[in-house]
Amino acid sequence: xxxxxxxxxxxxxxxxxxxxxxxxxxxxxxxxxxxxxxxxxxxxxxxxxxxxxxxxxxxxxxxxxxxxxxxxxxxxxxxxxxxxxxxxxxxxxxxxx
Amino acid sequence: xxxxxxxxxxxxxxxxxxxxxxxxxxxxxxxxxxxxxxxxxxxxxxxxxxxxxxxxxxxxxxxxxxxxxxxxxxxxxxxxxxxxxxxxxxxxxxxxxxxxxxxxxxxxxxxxxxxxxxxxxxxxxxxxxxxxxxxxxxxxxxxxxxxxxxxxxxxxxxxxxxxxxxxxxxxxxxxxxxxxxxxxxxxxxxxxxxxxxxxxxxxxxxxxxxxxxxxxxxxxxxxxxxxxxxxxxxxxxxxxxxxxxxxxxxxxxxxxxxxxxxxxxxxxxxxxxxxxxxxxxxxxxxxxxxxxxxxxxxxxxxxxxxxxxxxxxxxxxxxxxxxxxxxxxxxxxxxxxxxxxxxxxxxxxxxxxxxxxxxxxxxxxxxxxxxxxxxxxxxxxxxxxxxxxxxxxxxxxxxxxxxxxxxxxxxxxxxxxxxxxxxxxxxxxxxxxxxxxxxxxxxxxxxxxxxxxxxxxxxxxxxxxxxxxxxxxxxx
Numbered sequence: 422x423x424x425x426x427x428x429x430x431x432x433x434x435x436x437x438x439x440x441x442x443x444x445x446x447x448x449x450x451x452x453x454x455x456x457x458x459x460x461x462x463x464x465x466x467x468x469x470x471x472x473x474x475x476x477x478x479x480x481x482x483x484x485x486x487x488x489x490x491x492x493x494x495x496x497x498x499x500x501x502x503x504x505x506x507x508x509x510x511x512x513x514x515x516x517x518x
Numbered sequence: 519x520x521x522x523x524x525x526x527x528x529x530x531x532x533x534x535x536x537x538x539x540x541x542x543x544x545x546x547x548x549x550x551x552x553x554x555x556x557x558x559x560x561x562x563x564x565x566x567x568x569x570x571x572x573x574x575x576x577x578x579x580x581x582x583x584x585x586x587x588x589x590x591x592x593x594x595x596x597x598x599x600x601x602x603x604x605x606x607x608x609x610x611x612x613x614x615x616x617x618x619x620x621x622x623x624x625x626x627x628x629x630x631x632x633x634x635x636x637x638x639x640x641x642x643x644x645x646x647x648x649x650x651x652x653x654x655x656x657x658x659x660x661x662x663x664x665x666x667x668x669x670x671x672x673x674x675x676x677x678x679x680x681x682x683x684x685x686x687x688x689x690x691x692x693x694x695x696x697x698x699x700x701x702x703x704x705x706x707x708x709x710x711x712x713x714x715x716x717x718x719x720x721x722x723x724x725x726x727x728x729x730x731x732x733x734x735x736x737x738x739x740x741x742x743x744x745x746x747x748x749x750x751x752x753x754x755x756x757x758x759x760x761x762x763x764x765x766x767x768x769x770x771x772x773x774x775x776x777x778x779x780x781x782x783x784x785x786x787x788x789x790x791x792x793x794x795x796x797x798x799x800x801x802x803x804x805x806x807x808x809x810x811x812x813x814x815x816x817x818x819x820x821x822x823x824x825x826x827x828x829x830x831x832x833x834x835x836x837x838x839x840x841x842x843x844x845x846x847x848x849x850x851x852x853x854x855x856x857x858x859x860x861x862x863x864x865x866x867x868x869x870x871x872x873x874x875x876x877x878x879x880x881x882x883x884x885x886x887x888x889x890x891x892x893x894x895x896x897x898x899x900x901x902x903x904x905x906x907x908x909x910x911x912x913x914x915x916x917x918x919x920x921x922x923x924x925x926x927x928x929x930x931x932x933x934x935x936x937x938x939x940x941x942x943x944x945x946x947x948x949x950x951x952x953x954x955x956x957x958x959x960x961x962x963x964x965x966x967x968x969x970x971x972x973x974x975x976x977x978x979x980x981x982x983x984x985x986x987x988x989x990x991x992x993x994x
Contacts, residue, residue: 488574491544494555509553510660
């Protein structure tokens with residue numbers, strides 16, 4: 422493996438992803454991430470001179486909708502996805518910035 | 519010698535667009551709905567849902583870009599800005615980083631120091647987040663996603679401003695431009711326009727910028743001016759005492775008149791932007807831009823110049839009236855119905871402004887129709903009602919947009935032009951107020967005012983004061 426992932430990096434990625442990893446999981450994640458980056462490096466070997474960077478896989482553009490209200494009150498169904506609800510709202514752990 | 523400092527300010531302004539629906543789904547953007555009644559799988563971030571861009575958002579964004587002399591990005595796309603926060607159900611906000619819709623613009627501002635340009639770095643389209651309500655009692659937070667997916671544009675200026683006065687002038691300019699376009703009502707208090715202030719100080723003459731801070735939670739022009747003054751002083755104090763300014767986001771508390779750090783650069787978020795694969799690129803041809811350009815309205819400066827040419831009203835009136843798109847429209851529509859411009863202007867400048875102030879409303883909240891104001895002016899011109907009755911009727915027009923003709927008829931407010939009836943009342947007033955009559959006859963001119971008042975009172979205000987005056991003089 423060419424790409425060696427440091428403990429600091431895996432720690433940082435874990436924080437970004439809001440994941441708590443055990444030591445074993447960390448080692449496995451380091452290995453997985455290293456091999457992924459190796460694969461990306463391989464793609465990097467390709468000569469892309471003169472190739473436009475791609476922003477979308479489909480040759481489609483300008484898909485729009487008109488500014489017309491099409492949705493009605495569907496709160497009952499939407500709240501079925503809430504782990505817990507109160508007063509028509511989603512209940513989440515107390516969060517304050 | 520004491521060091522002289524210069525303040526360097528750049529602004530990030532979020533503007534909520536006046537669309538009927540959200541940016542990527544057909545949910546209503548209307549205010550005041552019960553929590554989560556304006557939501558769907560798209561704006562609550564359900565897996566498998568597919569966002570589709572609201573065309574009106576694009577048109578508004580391009581219109582604002584053209585009005586602020588930006589270059590429009592004719593190949594443009596959306597990116598995902600990743601962060602975890604419960605008001606953001608997708609765990610990413612759809613925004614634009616790599617190819618924002620508008621770039622490299624500028625607007626001209628005017629302050630007491632003269633005119634100058636403020637550069638616009640870019641304008642991008644993005645979605646608003648939901649609203650969190652903190653439930654202290656149950657130690658949890660409640661989320662309402664009605665605002666999630668409401669369309670915003672973020673206008674990022676260059677660090678070209680040097681004082682609070684310039685910042686206010688710039689914000690006023692943006693607000694006027696966007697209001698005139700009808701792209702937003704731009705109310706700071708209600709949050710449809712939000713400004714974050716990036717500020718640093720440096721010694722006068724220095725080439726490099728100082729370390730900047732970003733100030734959030736500014737809900738009025740006054741708060742912005744105070745926050746700029748406060749932050750400038752805080753940074754200068756730090757530098758004077760040999761300390762460093764830390765690059766951080768700060769929250770302004772306008773009641774206390776001070777700010778506190780929210781987060782510093784060290785724990786700054788790493789947003790890991792990447793192109794949003796759910797949304798296809800936007801390709802804008804010249805014809806589309808021409809179409810938007812052709813729809814641009816007459817902006818404030820042009821309107822002011824035209825008013826000066828066309829209407830015989832003072833510059834001060836022109837300034838106030840054109841200071842609100844709603845007011846200017848109302849003025850022009852009423853004049854178009856045949857009312858005399860100066861009279862229309864007077865109703866707007868005096869009674870309308872008074873009622874707005876009393877009711878804590880902004881000119882954009884005016885709801886009465888030009889037809890009713892025009893009719894009121896006709897009623898006064900034809901002497902069908904006198905000026906104090908007119909004021910009373912106008913309040914009803916302002917509050918309930920009543921038809922003044924019908925209202926005057928229904929309430930019996932018409933001026934009594936029957937000279938016989940008036941003469942009789944005047945005679946009674948003279949008989950009942952011998953002291954005033956005597957005073958008047960002894961040369962106390964002012965005593966007649968009291969008698970006019972008594973007559974008007976007896977007539978329940980429905981007389982023509984000039985006629986009363988004349989009759990009194992005649993009978994005395």
